[in-house]
Amino acid sequence: MAPKYVLHYWPSIPGRGEYIRLAFEATGTAYTESNEPKTLLKHVMSCSKVGHPPHFAPPVLEIQLEAARSTKSRKTETSEDVKSSSPFFLSQTPAILAYLAPHLGLDGVKKGKNEEDPEVDQIRRAQVNQITLTILDLNSEVHDSHHPVASSAYYEEQVPEAKKRAEDLRKVRLPKFLKLFEETIASNEDEDHLYGSSLTTADLALFQLIDGIQFAFPKRAAALEKSGKYAKVFALKQAVAKLPKIKAYLESERRLPYSDGIFRHYPELDGED
Amino acid sequence: MAPKYVLHYWPSIPGRGEYIRLAFEATGTAYTESNEPKTLLKHVMSCSKVGHPPHFAPPVLEIQLEAARSTKSRKTETSEDVKSSSPFFLSQTPAILAYLAPHLGLDGVKKGKNEEDPEVDQIRRAQVNQITLTILDLNSEVHDSHHPVASSAYYEEQVPEAKKRAEDLRKVRLPKFLKLFEETIASNEDEDHLYGSSLTTADLALFQLIDGIQFAFPKRAAALEKSGKYAKVFALKQAVAKLPKIKAYLESERRLPYSDGIFRHYPELDGED
Numbered sequence: 409m410a411p412k413y414v415l416h417y418w419p420s421i422p423g424r425g426e427y428i429r430l431a432f433e434a435t436g437t438a439y440t441e442s443n444e445p446k447t448l449l450k451h452v453m454s455c456s457k458v459g460h461p462p463h464f465a466p467p468v469l470e471i472q473l474e475a476a477r478s479t480k481s482r483k484t485e486t487s488e489d490v491k492s493s494s495p496f497f498l499s500q501t502p503a504i505l506a507y508l509a510p511h512l513g514l515d516g517v518k519k520g521k522n523e524e525d526p527e528v529d530q531i532r533r534a535q536v537n538q539i540t541l542t543i544l545d546l547n548s549e550v551h552d553s554h555h556p557v558a559s560s561a562y563y564e565e566q567v568p569e570a571k572k573r574a575e576d577l578r579k580v581r582l583p584k585f586l587k588l589f590e591e592t593i594a595s596n597e598d599e600d601h602l603y604g605s606s607l608t609t610a611d612l613a614l615f616q617l618i619d620g621i622q623f624a625f626p627k628r629a630a631a632l633e634k635s636g637k638y639a640k641v642f643a644l645k646q647a648v649a650k651l652p653k654i655k656a657y658l659e660s661e662r663r664l665p666y667s668d669g670i671f672r673h674y675p676e677l678d679g680e681d
Numbered sequence: 682m683a684p685k686y687v688l689h690y691w692p693s694i695p696g697r698g699e700y701i702r703l704a705f706e707a708t709g710t711a712y713t714e715s716n717e718p719k720t721l722l723k724h725v726m727s728c729s730k731v732g733h734p735p736h737f738a739p740p741v742l743e744i745q746l747e748a749a750r751s752t753k754s755r756k757t758e759t760s761e762d763v764k765s766s767s768p769f770f771l772s773q774t775p776a777i778l779a780y781l782a783p784h785l786g787l788d789g790v791k792k793g794k795n796e797e798d799p800e801v802d803q804i805r806r807a808q809v810n811q812i813t814l815t816i817l818d819l820n821s822e823v824h825d826s827h828h829p830v831a832s833s834a835y836y837e838e839q840v841p842e843a844k845k846r847a848e849d850l851r852k853v854r855l856p857k858f859l860k861l862f863e864e865t866i867a868s869n870e871d872e873d874h875l876y877g878s879s880l881t882t883a884d885l886a887l888f889q890l891i892d893g894i895q896f897a898f899p900k901r902a903a904a905l906e907k908s909g910k911y912a913k914v915f916a917l918k919q920a921v922a923k924l925p926k927i928k929a930y931l932e933s934e935r936r937l938p939y940s941d942g943i944f945r946h947y948p949e950l951d952g953e954d
Contacts, residue, residue, distance in 0.1 A: 411800070459868070460865070460868040460869055460870075460876075461808055461811065461812055461865045461868065461869070461875070461876060462861060462864050462865055462868060463811075464815045464818075464858070464861050471804060473800060473801070496804045496808070498804065498807050498808060498811055499811055500810070500811040500814040500815060502775065502810075502814060503807050503808075503810040503811040503814055504807075506779060506807065506810065507803065507804070507807035507810075527684070527746060528746070530780065531744060531746075531769045531771065531780070534771050534776050534777075534779065534780035535734055535769070535771060535776075537773070537775075537776040537779065537780075538734065538736075538771055538772055538773040538776040539734055541773040541775060541776055542737045542773060545737075548821075552825070556829050556830060556842065556846070557829060557842065557845045557846050557849060558845070558846070558849040558853065559849075559854075560849075560853055561849075566845075569829065569830065569842050569845070572830045572831070572839075572842070573829065573830050573831070576830060576831040576832075576833075576834075580831065580833055581832075585737070588735060588737050591735050592733070592734045592735055595732070595733040595734065595735060596733055596734070597733075602734070603733075603734060
């Protein structure tokens, strides 16, 4: 019996929770959401209530193993053991994605071919993790473009600094990251994916990152696309959007609109240069 | 036969490479270093020379499986397969640490106890990964305190912004992260570790982070220690430094001094407040 997943995240923004949602949606994996802020905050910075380890920030994934374990492991473990360990709570977007990837078949491991060499499978999973982490690094840099000085202060309190940082993001960082993603696709065995020949967390994360950048920096994103230098990146982004399960999700009410999260559209931070 | 590890990193700074070095040193794992800048740069942003996927930045870990695989898998794979796949190259500090952790016994999994439930072992590894990622997030925030606007520009070009960001780091971010680490140790079954009852990548990363902060922000670090609010964090840092293998490493020439890497001492960015 498969574990039950509950995603704890803020109710009003796609944010980092979206990277987790896309993994579930793309694979048709059952999950529920708990985004009542009070319940959510209970899980963050508060170790006493939900056990070890405490969490710095959402998303927090709740993993319920009871059902699976109570039938499978009854002989070897007492009910007390199960109670004290499950449900488990896991935070940090890349840790959640790396944990989910092999369960959801998003880990870049070809089933059947390399099974005789589990060491190679582990390296392949780690390489998918590498690409996903780099995509999430740019996600964090986008956040810092509107909060370069203090994440807990308002944007309005750091506009001059944000203009400088956003200019660096547009001119230096976006081209540098996109070049890497373009080369990653170009050097892959299959140009429909960043890694291997099947969908991974990296492809889904790239979709979300590019989609968010197109929302936050529409002029700059259009200029980058028009340059033709990153044609494989934009093609992959479009291909993911057209996957039947992703398409259905994007058209559903479960897909939240961008607002004041990581991806924010401040015209003064965008530019065609 | 164990894989051979080669760490590719800059020759002049501890930087992010130090988190990988500590994992090898703490466990007495054989590794070599390749820090000839020309060789190193070949691996970064250049997919054509070292295969897929390309890397955004060092550290890059080279993993040589040939020896192990040529004896073990000769029957099922051709020599061409082995040649095209090994050595493997892996970047992104948290991806390298998460990959190495189970190989080096730094993954928080009690050998023998939970082996009947591999699912729980995977969650434990993911939770160690969660803590390690949060420590590395603060490492990145320390970097951004002297480079809040543009990572490719000089510090001297962004001093006013750095002063603002460093003040936020000292007053808001350091206490927030240290509080979480303190609570993580307090809620653990064993206050000598962040997770579980044995050394993990999280303990080693916390040691390096605190050590770097004490170098970069000596006044602020002393005030935080003196407050007594983070006693378990500073005790754990000291305990790791005293582990025989770590102590020997720290006293060796292999331990590089801090200079102009992530942890930099600019007196104007430090303060006791």
